[in-house]
Amino acid sequence: MTLRPSPVALLVLAVPAALALSVLVGSNPVPPGDVWAALTGGGDATARFVVADQRLPRTVAGVVVGLALGVSGALMQAYTRNPFADPGLFGVSAGASFAVAVAVAYAGVTAPAAYVWWAVGGALLASLVVVALGRPTDPRVPPTRLVLTGVAVGAVLAGLTTGISLSDPDAFERMLTWHAGSLIDRGYAVTLAVAPLLVLGALAAAATAPSLNAIALGRDVAQAQGVDLRRSDLLALAAITLLAAGAAAVAGPVAFVGLVVPHVVRWCVGVDQRRILGVSAVAGVVLVLVADVVGRVAVLPGEMPAGIVTAFIGAPVLVLLARRSRATGL
Amino acid sequence: MRAAEREAPRGALVVGGERAHVGLDRRELAVCGVLGVAALVLGFVGLWAGDFPLTAGEVVGALLGPPFPVVEPIVYTVVVEWHLPRVVAALVFGAALAASGAIFQTVTRNPLASPDVMGLANGSFTGMLLALVVLGGSWAGVMTGALVGGLLTAGAIYLLALRDGLRDFRFIVVGIGVSAFLAAANSWILLRIDVETALFASAWGAGTLNNATAGAVWPAAAFLLGTLALLPFGLATLRQVELGDDLARATGVALDRHRALLLLLAVALVSAVTTVAGPVAFVALAAPQIARRLAGSPGIPMGASLATGAVLLLSADLVAQHVVPLTVPVGVVTVVIGGVYLTWLLRREMRTRG
Numbered sequence: 044m045t046l047r048p049s050p051v052a053l054l055v056l057a058v059p060a061a062l063a064l065s066v067l068v069g070s071n072p073v074p075p076g077d078v079w080a081a082l083t084g085g086g087d088a089t090a091r092f093v094v095a096d097q098r099l100p101r102t103v104a105g106v107v108v109g110l111a112l113g114v115s116g117a118l119m120q121a122y123t124r125n126p127f128a129d130p131g132l133f134g135v136s137a138g139a140s141f142a143v144a145v146a147v148a149y150a151g152v153t154a155p156a157a158y159v160w161w162a163v164g165g166a167l168l169a170s171l172v173v174v175a176l177g178r179p180t181d182p183r184v185p186p187t188r189l190v191l192t193g194v195a196v197g198a199v200l201a202g203l204t205t206g207i208s209l210s211d212p213d214a215f216e217r218m219l220t221w222h223a224g225s226l227i228d229r230g231y232a233v234t235l236a237v238a239p240l241l242v243l244g245a246l247a248a249a250a251t252a253p254s255l256n257a258i259a260l261g262r263d264v265a266q267a268q269g270v271d272l273r274r275s276d277l278l279a280l281a282a283i284t285l286l287a288a289g290a291a292a293v294a295g296p297v298a299f300v301g302l303v304v305p306h307v308v309r310w311c312v313g314v315d316q317r318r319i320l321g322v323s324a325v326a327g328v329v330l331v332l333v334a335d336v337v338g339r340v341a342v343l344p345g346e347m348p349a350g351i352v353t354a355f356i357g358a359p360v361l362v363l364l365a366r367r368s369r370a371t372g373l
Numbered sequence: 374m375r376a377a378e379r380e381a382p383r384g385a386l387v388v389g390g391e392r393a394h395v396g397l398d399r400r401e402l403a404v405c406g407v408l409g410v411a412a413l414v415l416g417f418v419g420l421w422a423g424d425f426p427l428t429a430g431e432v433v434g435a436l437l438g439p440p441f442p443v444v445e446p447i448v449y450t451v452v453v454e455w456h457l458p459r460v461v462a463a464l465v466f467g468a469a470l471a472a473s474g475a476i477f478q479t480v481t482r483n484p485l486a487s488p489d490v491m492g493l494a495n496g497s498f499t500g501m502l503l504a505l506v507v508l509g510g511s512w513a514g515v516m517t518g519a520l521v522g523g524l525l526t527a528g529a530i531y532l533l534a535l536r537d538g539l540r541d542f543r544f545i546v547v548g549i550g551v552s553a554f555l556a557a558a559n560s561w562i563l564l565r566i567d568v569e570t571a572l573f574a575s576a577w578g579a580g581t582l583n584n585a586t587a588g589a590v591w592p593a594a595a596f597l598l599g600t601l602a603l604l605p606f607g608l609a610t611l612r613q614v615e616l617g618d619d620l621a622r623a624t625g626v627a628l629d630r631h632r633a634l635l636l637l638l639a640v641a642l643v644s645a646v647t648t649v650a651g652p653v654a655f656v657a658l659a660a661p662q663i664a665r666r667l668a669g670s671p672g673i674p675m676g677a678s679l680a681t682g683a684v685l686l687l688s689a690d691l692v693a694q695h696v697v698p699l700t701v702p703v704g705v706v707t708v709v710i711g712g713v714y715l716t717w718l719l720r721r722e723m724r725t726r727g
Binding site: 127176188190191192194195197198199201202203205206209210216220223306348351352355358365 | 486546547553556557699705707708709
């Protein structure tokens with residue numbers, strides 16, 4: 044027995060701390076006493092508005108986005124066996140961005156809350172196209188072609204998005220903000236709209252998790268051990284797509300969380316894919332919440348979008364951890 | 374990736390391991406020939422097409438000069454001083470990007486690795502944005518900023534990843550981290566500057582040949598051709614590196630030094646292109662993969678990759694200039710054309726072999 048605190052325990056303790064910070068801290072300062080009063084239904088109207096109508100919905104959105112990105116990122120890397128794989132790889136982020144660009148430039152949609160349906164539709168449609176075009180016919184072959192198809196389709200959509208936004212300055216400005224990935228003005232309506240996707244995705248992830256350890260040994264080995272590769276692939280694809288689409292619809296393409304959290308978690312908890320999946324979910328929540336809080340106060344009086352802060356916080360951590368000798372491949 | 378490579382026998386390997394393929398076999402030679410003819414035809418179209426009406430004879434006359442039929446000075450100006458640099462830029466830049474992508478993908482044995490994914494493009498863009506914000510919009514400043522930004526990024530990734538040798542996995546992860554950090558910085562700068570400047574910067578950031586004037590292109594093209602001429606010396610090492618770290622060491626390759634030199638070559642190619650044309654996305658990633666499927670080779674064919682990159686960028690630039698009604702940067706067209714084509718190739722490959 045050593046007294047060194049385990050990273051997982053620290054992480055679990057960090058969740059309530061991050062939640063508390065997210066409710067207590069903001070660009071509209073409210074004293075902690077007033078926050079408590081507002082939470083319990085009292086306090087003055089301003090405090091109630093700031094806490095109940097702005098910070099709480101934002102916190103819920105942050106939890107949902109972090110959870111979805113952490114789990115889908117870990118699944119994506121386990122499924123594709125590629126350290127570059129991020130949850131947006133199957134065209135999800137590019138599809139969402141393209142749909143939002145079309146909505147802004149041609150359909151006259153302006154409110155972030157109204158983007159959500161476009162984003163969900165674009166994300167699901169794009170990933171369906173990718174899976175339909177690139178799905179391996181032989182389940183024993185690693186899904187490299189699916190990955191490349193995802194990159195190719197994503198590149199086409201990203202190119203079209205850039206083309207649309209460069210030819211329409213108004214759309215360009217809105218797309219810049221959407222592209223950064225942010226939780227500003229994400230009310231309960233936005234989170235509720237994507238909740239069914241996320242629940243389905245989480246169920247699929249839980250169902251496929253037990254087979255991931257066998258697949259990590261090689262797809263032939265997994266089949267020899269009795270894993271139904273087709274079922275497992277189908278569940279993994281469904282989980283990745285639904286979770287990533289839900290997260291992208293709420294916050295925009297926050298690329299960094301799903302890409303990096305699984306790497307760091309893998310170095311902390313070892314190679315058991317079920318643990319990686321669970322701990323990645325928690326770590327994703329903490330990273331997104333903390334990034335959102337930092338973004339609220341870092342550049343007062345403005346706000347820095349959470350998607351930018353996650354990279355500013357996460358990238359140095361990733362590089363430092365990668366330099367340790369324990370850092371290993373997938 | 375290594376486990377993935379073991380699973381499929383060499384002949385049946387459709388996708389998966391990224392082995393460099395050095396020798397030119399007959400099919401690759403044929404592919405290079407067809408692409409070379411395509412490049413000549415497209416290059417001629419590029420010299421001829423434009424607002425100024427030209428005949429085919431005038432184009433040839435302007436290129437060859439006396440003793441062939443002498444053309445009017447204005448024709449010479451249009452063909453040789455305006456159109457030619459852009460055509461040469463598209464061909465040479467495309468080939469250089471493809472070569473650097475082929476090196477990156479072979480050294481890391483990962484089809485997703487390319488200099489743009491590893492953060493060099495983001496670093497160049499950061500340098501360009503800082504130059505734009507601090508120094509104002511002069512082309513010299515923008516080009517210097519891009520060059521310095523790209524090189525500093527490459528140096529930072531190398532130093533951060535260097536620890537008991539250059540392990541390919543650590544190298545990839547550090548690249549991802551640095552790339553994400555710079556991408557976030559770029560988004561932040563774009564959000565803070567006024568929309569007009571951001572629009573201008575974003576057009577550059579998508580990759581464009583609008584600045585491919587004679588003064589910028591000839592030095593860059595000369596440098597790139599000189600660097601590409603070094604490639605044959607690296608190919609034999611690349612063939613060893615592709616076998617995996619352990620086997621390469623066992624066959625007596627000074628792995629770290631060779632890998633560093635190869636990557637340095639790739640970085641030099643990308644930096645020179647980016648300095649003139651901005652971060653042209655996707656050519657480096659897609660051209661080697663397209664070439665590999667055209668040549669039907671188990672690894673990445675270097676010669677066919679170069680030819681593919683050249684034709685891809687030139688045709689994309691022609692489409693961007695003459696077909697699309699809006700003025701879009703060539704980088705936008707490159708990803709759309711290259712993406713559709715790569716998807717089609719992957720699809721066909723699956724039908725015939727998978």
